[in-house]
Amino acid sequence: MSAVVLADVRPWGGAPADVRIEDGTITEVTPRGDAPAGEVPPGATVVDGRGRILIPSxxxxxxxxxxxxxxxxxxxxxxxxxxxxxxxxxxxxxxxxxxxxxxxxxxxxxxxxxxxxxxxxxxxxxxxxxxxxxxxxxxxxxxxxxxxxxxxxxxxxxxxxxxxxxxxxxxxxxxxxxxxxxxxxxxxxxxxxxxxxxxxxxxxxxxxxxxxxxxxxxxxxxxxxxxxxxxxxxxxxxxxxxxxxxxxxxxxxxxxxxxxxxxxxxxxxxxxxxxxxxxxxxxxxxxxxxxxxxxxxxxxxxxxxxxxxxxxxxxxxxxxxxxxxxxxxxxxxxxxxxxxxxxxxxIGDGAPLASVEDRPGVAPGDLADLVLVPGDTVTAAVMDRGADRTVLRRGVVVADGLELTA
The missing domain is CATH 3.20.20.140 (Metal-dependent hydrolases)
Incomplete structure (x- = not known):
């Protein structure tokens, strides 16, 4: 499977980053701007995050x-x-x-x-x-x-x-x-x-x-x-x-x-x-x-x-x-x-939450089952529940804008 890059996303509402996915797993989270502009692995699929919040699906x-x-x-x-x-x-x-x-x-x-x-x-x-x-x-x-x-x-x-x-x-x-x-x-x-x-x-x-x-x-x-x-x-x-x-x-x-x-x-x-x-x-x-x-x-x-x-x-x-x-x-x-x-x-897929502050699921080594949601903060995303969502399973986009992809 070719690499996937989620460009300009905010993991758990944090600082903008680019997230690289290979074989269905997150392999790298790079702060936005640290890598040379436009640097994308050959053959990679790029998903434009447009500054949206990235959380586990x-x-x-x-x-x-x-x-x-x-x-x-x-x-x-x-x-x-x-x-x-x-x-x-x-x-x-x-x-x-x-x-x-x-x-x-x-x-x-x-x-x-x-x-x-x-x-x-x-x-x-x-x-x-x-x-x-x-x-x-x-x-x-x-x-x-x-x-x-x-x-x-x-x-x-x-x-x-x-x-x-x-x-x-x-x-x-x-x-x-x-x-x-x-x-x-x-x-x-x-x-x-x-x-x-x-x-x-x-x-x-x-x-x-x-x-x-x-x-x-x-x-x-x-x-x-x-x-x-x-x-x-x-x-x-x-x-x-x-x-x-x-x-x-x-x-x-x-x-x-x-x-x-x-x-x-x-x-x-x-x-x-x-x-x-x-x-x-x-x-x-x-x-x-x-x-x-x-x-x-x-x-x-x-x-x-x-x-x-x-x-x-x-x-x-x-x-x-x-x-x-x-x-x-x-x-x-x-x-x-x-x-x-x-x-x-x-359901036996991952560790229990370690505390009220634990925010897992978007770090290197995590399964790339993810969703991008709009919002200034995670709390805002919950309050507004916007439709501008992109859903990934194992790094593959399976839905966008509340519609299933082919």
Whole structure:
């Protein structure tokens, strides 16, 4: 592969520089003006940065591609409160969309890439209603965009594992069918048998050698109990670094005296977390204090659960900063680090953020998965969320101006 030079860019909003990329990796970052004017390696491709900010491309590590209605007409929200009720509402409606599931997943993934996302962990619902149909649609989207994004797929038992006969068998079939991650959900509140639920999930992960990602919507003390059982199994099976807890709303409502010992366990066993920046957020700065891997995702995308979501992780980064009440530049920039390098660490691609001030991903030796965004500063880029973006995967431009390249 010939070299690529990103000319006149500002890594993490710093001083102007030229960035050289070879074989998909950043090899050199040269202050603008240090090299002789116009000096470009023979045969290199030059991307004009025009003074834009250079950051790692986004990693959406909590998205339900199989629930998307992005690009389709808005519809009235018909769901009623509660995970089970919302799941039933989705089940009543998902087959009646204007276009096929495969077209929806492919279109939405393409829009995510165009806005700057090149690493994705997506859920694919598997249950007695849909079988593997939704998983197949997500795998199809992954194949279409294989040259533009790295996608891992989680088999997700949205309806639980114990409420409907045959659910466990379908989850295992999904693992044989090509899923990369085994999922679980609300072991206490939904299935009401946390021991059996977690035994199944951890047993499948051990059998197929995959990571685990467990949705945890449960309230404070129930969430704490489920989390302690997750830690217990992580320790027993030595699954250090291979377990993620998503959402964890209730954990954020625990008294600090109860939360800190739990975070100590998370740190010891390297249990990661993902958030979608809800109104009651996780204690973002406290997670950084403990060095816990934290990633960001968009969750559903204008689907049968919610009208929110627009395939733009820069927009969701703004929401993460807003819901945390962040105003200082360092804290807003930390949200960008979570949405980029932080998410990659969750899915096992890179080191955890070292601190609130850590700004990785644009130095020699780093993978050239990058995005150029407009703005005077990184905080300004988050506030304005401009369309003048250029997205690179492994040093190759895959989108520009919110449109995919050929």
């Amino acid at each position: 986004f990693a959406d590590v909590h998205v339900h591609l199989d629930s998307t209605r992005v690009g389709l007409p808005f519809r009235p929200h018909t769901g009623s409160p509660g995970v089970w009720n919302m799941m039933l509402n989705d089940r009543r409606n998902w087959r009646d969309a204007e276009v096929s599931m495969a077209e929806r997943t492919t279109t939405t993934l393409g829009r995510m890439i165009a806005h700057g996302t090149t690493a994705v962990r997506t859920y694919a619902q598997v249950d007695v209603d849909c079988g593997l149909e939704r998983l197949d649609a997500v795998l199809a989207a992954k194949e279409v965009h294989a040259g533009r994004a790295d996608v891992t797929v989680m088999a997700f038992p949205q309806a639980g594992l114990l409420r409907e006969e045959g659910s466990v068998e379908i989850l295992e079939e999904a693992m044989r069918h090509g899923a990369d991650v085994v999922g679980g959900i609300d072991p206490c509140a939904l299935d009401r048998d946390p021991v059996t639920h977690l035994d199944i999930v951890f047993g499948l992960a051990e059998r197929y050698g995959t990571p685990i990602d467990i949705h945890l919507h449960e309230p404070d003390q129930l969430a704490r109990f489920s989390a302690e059982l997750i830690v217990e199994r992580t320790r027993a099976l030595d699954m250090r670094g291979r377990v993620t807890i998503s959402h964890g709303y209730g954990l954020g409502r625990l008294p600090e005296t109860q939360l800190r010992p739990l975070l100590e366990d998370f740190r010891e066993w390297d249990i990661a977390m993902t958030t979608i920046a809800p109104p009651s957020p996780l204690p973002t700065l406290m997670l950084a204090e403990y060095g816990i891997r934290l990633g960001l995702g968009e969750d559903g995308q204008r689907d049968y659960w919610s009208p929110y979501g627009n395939a733009d992780m820069l927009d969701r980064t703004w929401q993460l900063a807003f819901t945390n009440g962040f105003r200082q530049d360092a804290h807003v920039e930390h949200c960008v680090a979570i949405a980029t390098a932080g998410g990659r660490a969750v």
